[in-house]
Amino acid sequence: MRRRIGTTALACATLLVFAGCNGTSVTNDNAGGGSDGKDGKGEVTGKLQLTFWGGAARAQKTNAVADMFVKEHSGVTIDRQNADFGNYFNKLNIQASSHTLPCVMQLQGRQLNDYTKRKVLLPLDPMIESGAIKVDDIPKEIVDTGRGPDGKLYFLPYGAAYDAVGVNQTMAEQAGVGLPPDGYDWTQYTEWITKASAKLPKGTFAAGSRGGLPNFFIAYQLANGKQLFTDDGKLGFTKESLVEYWNMWEKLRTAGTTMGADAQADEPEGAEQGFIAQGKLLTDSIPGNALTPASATLASKPGEQKLTTLPMPSGPSGGGNAMFTSGFAIPTNCDNIPTAAAFIDFFTNNPEAGAAFKSDNGAATNQKVLQAQVDDPKLAPLKKHELELYQQIVAKKPPTILYPPGYQATFESAFTRAYEEVAFGKKSVQQAADSFFTEANAGLGG
């Protein structure tokens, strides 16, 4: 009996959906807007939904900025949602497939084209032309990381992260090898690792078994001037270059210079827990902004070890660093574009907003905002090092990578798995490269 009532209720609810009886759209209030608002011009008012990834610490800073925006624009209310990186995308995908994406949503270049492919994002170029969003103080190379395959800008990068080579300075001094020289290349880096390896205390390793780390490989390809992806989103580098790269790591691993494959597979996630933070490694590739949390763990260990970060190894084509930017996008289902555009501009360019957010998700892309932070005498030395290294890298005009759709889902996991099969002795380097190429090309682009 109850079940019948339940079924009826459900059926009614479904009917409601189809008939569109329920007029309230919970996504965003219809407010402001010019003709259709696509140039971002119009009245800044009404409800706005904002979604971003991060934990409590970042939520606090983001909320502070959102509160400042609300204070400046009476009539605006901002509904905020946040979750941890992985869960953020689980939720975002459900919102995307149900056309209820929040008006201001955070993205990175790595996932951007999963969304541009499905045409759920608005191009921001008209809003830049109309002056609703300003990019004058952001380096062109950084703005370009927000572009889709059609060359249009789909998200405005507000923070730029980079991957770096972390080095345990204390261990390097104790082993008597010092830091790799300025502008070091891959050969110098591996030689430096090998040299240090013999002199390290028991239980520590010169480096992790890192042949499976996608960003390290990207750095290698960039330094050698190779293209990563073709225009149609397939793999753009040769199989030989991958074999050469994996052979380099295998040589180090089999010689016992790097950590073993099974120990590496046990590495916990997160900057605070990584092996380099635990003092088990002399060097490893870490995100540039992991320096502060990793150093904190290391400092709590006996011996007061110190960590620093260097740019990625160089090569014939210069530096190997790429920028991984995060920024806000506006979805096509947004019905409060002027407010969304104003918020994105405020978050990225307003000096006070930048000061409140403190480059929490990569260095501020607006150079004035960044310089103000670097010049602040209260800035912690490690954070200052993070930001200055970013300035160094960006001064060299790093190349932009256009990540094809499926990059995060296919490329990253397939790459790591393929190298693990080599390291665990299941496949030869050549076999693993073959199967990686087949798998990646099947899942990428399209």
Added chain:
Amino acid sequence: MTSVSIPTRRALLGRRRTTNPFVIGLIRHAFLIAVLVVMLYPVVWMVAASFRPSAEVMNSLGLFSRHYTLDNYKHGWSAGQLDFSRYFLNSIAITALSIAGNLFACSLTAYAFARLEFPLKRVLFGLLLATMLLPYHVTLVPQYILFNELAWMNTYLPLVVPKWLGVEAFFIFLMVQFIRTLPRELDDAARIDGCGHWRTFIRIIMPLSLPALGTTALFTFINSWNDFLGPLLYLNRPELWTVSLGLNSFLDVTGESAYGSLFAMSTLALAPIVGFFLGAQKLLIEGVATTGLK
């Protein structure tokens, strides 16, 4: 040769078992305790880590430290925009409503399937069981659209209302199996005394189904308390957050995580489950043992 040696061995074992039950018991318990230690160690480690200063949380696999502190609990409880007392209250509200909903809807549905005769009963029961085979990912997006169109975002309705509509096929099945074991003579006797279906259900079936109800309540409690995806999708405002969302906010792979606070609050979040389990253990075992789900 072998045919001779096997009986000897058996006799040897047999004699040991009968002569020295103490040794056998000791070995058996030692083994069980060893397994228990392996299974419980991660939890114990988490509890121990929650009392270490946050910089030392990840430092060792051991349980002991030179410094103990309650800071993780203090900071963890007041983390984020709101504090954990709010998250706990929210979780308790959702869980209590879910348990009530499941007990109400599943028991009624189960009574209908176990005792009533109506057209297409077997087909409908088959359909109900078939919904258990459907992975929830399949219905996730349509459900999200439905609740969004009903303007149920940022309310507890998407998490609670379905429970009142008898959509948990497993619990219905569990109760149907249980009710079928109750003698029909009791129903007949009640009918002679003038009971209709409602009174038979309330006065006869429900009191006798207590073990099955207890099992349903316990599993609903665990599911609702631990549910993460549902609250993540439907609850955006921090004042509506549940404990599991609060715990997630300590984590950030792209920034700084607060593991000390995470472990401290996880320890507190586990307490109600352990408490509920201990309290309902008798009912749970009876429920599982008597419903044919052995």
